[in-house]
Amino acid sequence: MASSGFSPAAPPVFNGEGFHIWQVKMRTYLQAFDLWEVVNTDAEPAPLRANPIVAQIRQHADERTKRHKAMSCIQNCVSDVIFTRIMACETPKQAWDKLKEEFQGTERTRQQQLLNLRRDFENLKMKEEETVKQYTDRIMAVVNSIRLLGEQFNEARIVEKVLSTLPERYEAKILSLEDLRDLATISLTELINALYAQEQRRASRMEEHQEGAFQAKAKATSSTTAYKDKKNWKNRPKPDAAREGDRLCRFCKRPGHPEARCWFRPDAVCQHCKKKGHVERVCKEKGRPGQNQQHKAEARVAEEGSDNEE
Known part of the structure; x- marks a missing residue:
C-alpha cells in the first residue's frame, strides 16, 4: 500500500502527443498508489474464505476497489478526446492496452x-x-x-x-x-x-587573444585618429589675424605686411632723394654713382662757399 501522507502530483493530461513520456510517468504514478499490478495483470482478487474475519473482509474490499481506482486514474489523466476512445473499456488493463495499441503502435x-x-x-x-x-x-x-x-x-x-x-x-x-x-x-x-x-x-585563451587584438586595433585606430587630427589642424582655416598677412598690399601688390608699414605707401618720404612714395631703403637713386658724386660735389661747393664767406 502507498505510505500515508504521500500524495504524488498527477501526471500531465495526455492529449495525443508524447505518449512514451506520459506512459512512463503514468506507470510510476500508479505504482505510487499500489495500482500498477491491477493494470498490468488484470488479476481478480481471491474470493473470501468461509467465516472471514473483519480484517480479511476489509482487505478483500480494498483489492476489489483497486480496479476502480486504477480506472479512475487513467480516465482522469487523458483529455476528453482521448477519453472517448477508452470509455467503452471495462477494466484498466483494457484501457491501457487500447492506448498503447493506438499511440505506440503494434510490435x-x-x-x-x-x-x-x-x-x-x-x-x-x-x-x-x-x-x-x-x-x-x-x-x-x-x-x-x-x-x-x-x-x-x-x-x-x-x-x-x-x-x-x-x-x-x-x-x-x-x-x-x-x-x-x-x-x-x-x-x-x-x-x-x-x-x-x-x-x-x-574559450578563455581565445577571449584573451581577442582582447589583445582588440586593444592593438584600438591603439592603431587611436594613432591614426591623432595623425588625422594633426593633419586637419594644419589644414584648418586660419583666423582673421593670420589671414591678414596673406592679403595683398594695395600699394605694392605684395602679401606679408600691413599697409601701414609698406615701403611704397604714398605718404612715405625718402630721406635720400627727398621724394614721396617710397622709403630710403628701397630708393632707386641711392645706389647710383652719379648721384653720389653729385651729392659730394654739392657738399663741396657748400663748404667752399662757407669758407669764402669766412
Missing part, C-alpha cells in the same frame, strides 16, 4: 521506429560550432527515445559514440584520458566534464 511499428532511431544514432556527428553539452544532448534525445520503446541501451555504447565522433580539436584530450583512465570503464558524466573543462580553457 511491427515499434520495430520500425527502433530501426529509424538506431540509424539516427549511428549517423550522429558533432558539428564544428557545437559544444560538448549540445552534442551530448542531441545524442541523449535519440537514446531516450530508443529506451522509451523498450530497448536496453547501455552507457558504454554512448561513451564510445561520443569518443568516435569528436572533432580533431579534442584529440589531445582523448589521448591524455587514455593515458590516465580506461576509456572502456569511464562514465559519460566524467567524459563530458573532462571535455567541458578543455572547452572552457580554450
Whole structure:
C-alpha cells in the first residue's frame, strides 16, 4: 500500500502527443498508489474464505476497489478526446492496452521506429560550432527515445559514440584520458566534464587573444585618429589675424605686411632723394654713382662757399 501522507502530483493530461513520456510517468504514478499490478495483470482478487474475519473482509474490499481506482486514474489523466476512445473499456488493463495499441503502435511499428532511431544514432556527428553539452544532448534525445520503446541501451555504447565522433580539436584530450583512465570503464558524466573543462580553457585563451587584438586595433585606430587630427589642424582655416598677412598690399601688390608699414605707401618720404612714395631703403637713386658724386660735389661747393664767406 502507498505510505500515508504521500500524495504524488498527477501526471500531465495526455492529449495525443508524447505518449512514451506520459506512459512512463503514468506507470510510476500508479505504482505510487499500489495500482500498477491491477493494470498490468488484470488479476481478480481471491474470493473470501468461509467465516472471514473483519480484517480479511476489509482487505478483500480494498483489492476489489483497486480496479476502480486504477480506472479512475487513467480516465482522469487523458483529455476528453482521448477519453472517448477508452470509455467503452471495462477494466484498466483494457484501457491501457487500447492506448498503447493506438499511440505506440503494434510490435511491427515499434520495430520500425527502433530501426529509424538506431540509424539516427549511428549517423550522429558533432558539428564544428557545437559544444560538448549540445552534442551530448542531441545524442541523449535519440537514446531516450530508443529506451522509451523498450530497448536496453547501455552507457558504454554512448561513451564510445561520443569518443568516435569528436572533432580533431579534442584529440589531445582523448589521448591524455587514455593515458590516465580506461576509456572502456569511464562514465559519460566524467567524459563530458573532462571535455567541458578543455572547452572552457580554450574559450578563455581565445577571449584573451581577442582582447589583445582588440586593444592593438584600438591603439592603431587611436594613432591614426591623432595623425588625422594633426593633419586637419594644419589644414584648418586660419583666423582673421593670420589671414591678414596673406592679403595683398594695395600699394605694392605684395602679401606679408600691413599697409601701414609698406615701403611704397604714398605718404612715405625718402630721406635720400627727398621724394614721396617710397622709403630710403628701397630708393632707386641711392645706389647710383652719379648721384653720389653729385651729392659730394654739392657738399663741396657748400663748404667752399662757407669758407669764402669766412
